[in-house]
Amino acid sequence: MPVDLESRPAPGPVAAGPGLAGARRRVADHVFRVAALASGLSVLVVLALIAGSMAQKAWPAFRHSGLDFVTSSRWAPNVEVFGALAFVAGTLLVSVIALVFAVPVSIGIALFLSELAPRRLRRPVIYLIDLLAAIPSVVFGLWGLLVLAPAIVGVYETFGGWMESVPVLGTVFGPPYNGKSLFTAGLILALMITPIITSISREVFDTVPAAQKEAAFALSATRWEMIRGAILPHSRSGVTGAVMLGLGRAMGETIAAALVIGSSPQLTARLFGSGDAMAAVIANQFGEAGGLHRSALIGLGVVLFAMTIVVNAVARSVVRRQPASARGGR
Amino acid sequence: MTAVPPGLSDLSTSNVGRSRRARNRIATLLVYASVLVAAVPLMFVLVYVARKGLAVVNPEFLTSDIPISSRRPGPGMGPAVVGTLLITLAATVMAVPLGILAAVYVTEYGQGSRLAGAIRFLSDVMAGVPSIVMGLFIYTVWVLRFGQSGFAGALALAALMLPIVIRSTESMLRLVPDDLREGSTALGASKSRVILSVVLPAALPGITSGSLLAVARAAGETAPLLFTIGAARAVNLGMFEGPNTALSSQIFANAQLPFAGAQERAWGAALTLIVIVLVLTIVARVISRRFTVR
Numbered sequence: 001m002p003v004d005l006e007s008r009p010a011p012g013p014v015a016a017g018p019g020l021a022g023a024r025r026r027v028a029d030h031v032f033r034v035a036a037l038a039s040g041l042s043v044l045v046v047l048a049l050i051a052g053s054m055a056q057k058a059w060p061a062f063r064h065s066g067l068d069f070v071t072s073s074r075w076a077p078n079v080e081v082f083g084a085l086a087f088v089a090g091t092l093l094v095s096v097i098a099l100v101f102a103v104p105v106s107i108g109i110a111l112f113l114s115e116l117a118p119r120r121l122r123r124p125v126i127y128l129i130d131l132l133a134a135i136p137s138v139v140f141g142l143w144g145l146l147v148l149a150p151a152i153v154g155v156y157e158t159f160g161g162w163m164e165s166v167p168v169l170g171t172v173f174g175p176p177y178n179g180k181s182l183f184t185a186g187l188i189l190a191l192m193i194t195p196i197i198t199s200i201s202r203e204v205f206d207t208v209p210a211a212q213k214e215a216a217f218a219l220s221a222t223r224w225e226m227i228r229g230a231i232l233p234h235s236r237s238g239v240t241g242a243v244m245l246g247l248g249r250a251m252g253e254t255i256a257a258a259l260v261i262g263s264s265p266q267l268t269a270r271l272f273g274s275g276d277a278m279a280a281v282i283a284n285q286f287g288e289a290g291g292l293h294r295s296a297l298i299g300l301g302v303v304l305f306a307m308t309i310v311v312n313a314v315a316r317s318v319v320r321r322q323p324a325s326a327r328g329g330r
Numbered sequence: 331m332t333a334v335p336p337g338l339s340d341l342s343t344s345n346v347g348r349s350r351r352a353r354n355r356i357a358t359l360l361v362y363a364s365v366l367v368a369a370v371p372l373m374f375v376l377v378y379v380a381r382k383g384l385a386v387v388n389p390e391f392l393t394s395d396i397p398i399s400s401r402r403p404g405p406g407m408g409p410a411v412v413g414t415l416l417i418t419l420a421a422t423v424m425a426v427p428l429g430i431l432a433a434v435y436v437t438e439y440g441q442g443s444r445l446a447g448a449i450r451f452l453s454d455v456m457a458g459v460p461s462i463v464m465g466l467f468i469y470t471v472w473v474l475r476f477g478q479s480g481f482a483g484a485l486a487l488a489a490l491m492l493p494i495v496i497r498s499t500e501s502m503l504r505l506v507p508d509d510l511r512e513g514s515t516a517l518g519a520s521k522s523r524v525i526l527s528v529v530l531p532a533a534l535p536g537i538t539s540g541s542l543l544a545v546a547r548a549a550g551e552t553a554p555l556l557f558t559i560g561a562a563r564a565v566n567l568g569m570f571e572g573p574n575t576a577l578s579s580q581i582f583a584n585a586q587l588p589f590a591g592a593q594e595r596a597w598g599a600a601l602t603l604i605v606i607v608l609v610l611t612i613v614a615r616v617i618s619r620r621f622t623v624r
Contacts, residue, residue: 105367
């Protein structure tokens, strides 16, 4: 018996047709879409606000100092002379020291996790790296200031003694020896950037096709030869990106450096002596700064912002070129 | 198995030259050593903080006010504990919904569009903005007009968390299979309905754990709070009125003082802060392991 479906009245507003309910649904749909779009745009707005508002507040200092702001190394707030070169150099020195220690260690741990680790060691080591990433930087700074700095001066003196007669190194590692120094800051930062470099490198290593590794083994390569021949060439750009992300993090890291760097505004290559870095200067001087000095510190923030943006943008575009699963970060 | 057929060379490790084997062994040793190099200082820090901290942390330390004079020995850190919890909570309330919605836009609406690509790239860039710059930013746009308060600190922490939440949510939404979206669309659900009742619930464990990691990161931050919350020695529950304080800023301030009492309070605050951050991290890990969508 044929049923006439057409003549039956629709039972309530279930149908998605052009009824009142349909209109309400379309409005809800539209509202949600707009809300999502607005949230997405908030990232653009915040970044634009950061650049705009800080540049505006820093403008008096930039106009006052001109190019000297980044080419002179004389920083004397009491006579309104603001040359930040020493801080830029300090930031780069500390970051390079941190990378020198953190990169080999991080790549080693990443290789351990992706190639060497026995199953029961894998998880504890992953937890270890997570733990390292979770510890607040101010805690590393506290430990660095009250425990590491007093203990490490002796090491600096001994090492400096060995290097005394070597031409360039004798200066770089020469006196004055200070527990609160560029080198101590670099060591602490190395601990702090190890997790980020490790986790991204590991994800990059994990994307190496198994066929390539097996091919290397089939050619009777040892494990090390397999790593050198198959894994490292395949991962070069990904690991470069990871290292640059670590560099960006080291340049912006503030609190630990502010506590252990020694705060002395001089252009120096003496790593075992005190120095200063941009983020640390801002943290240490902002509280008691006023007027033009405050404006100059915000200007320092603008320069730091620009430097980290460039480093991170380059790093991200390098990492993004890797296969999708190789993109890291937390 | 072990016998090598005639005409083929023996490829087992026993036949590898001595120098190659030595090199392999050295490389293996170096890899193991690198794990130790990271583990040893970490253990030093943790054990030291635990030893120094356990000597001072007790219920009184966690609840009583900070002494009027930093020279004075004894507890406590109550206002800082309250401040850290309140400020982090306020930052979470602002950053997590905004970040999830932004990620929804990038993965569900903007697929392939230029704008979505730009938002993704810029949130990556924003994740690299130094935390001290976030503090300066909130100082220039908020503190100069409305003064220091807990809320100003929460704004700075929210700006720090936003890109982390976007990135982790985005990667979780990508793991949701398209079959689910297509199936519910075929049943007549509208796009917002598909997202709210199918996609987000499917990705919820991952989103929760990613957001908790962002919260943990924010709770430990000091730099964004330096110029935004001021300093207080008594509990301030008013997020918009007057200066506040937090564990991280107390550690930073007390570490630089030459008084034994202040340094003891710094160690106690450090232990408290590590415990808070670790609990958040562990809960996040447990959630993500228990509910992982594969």
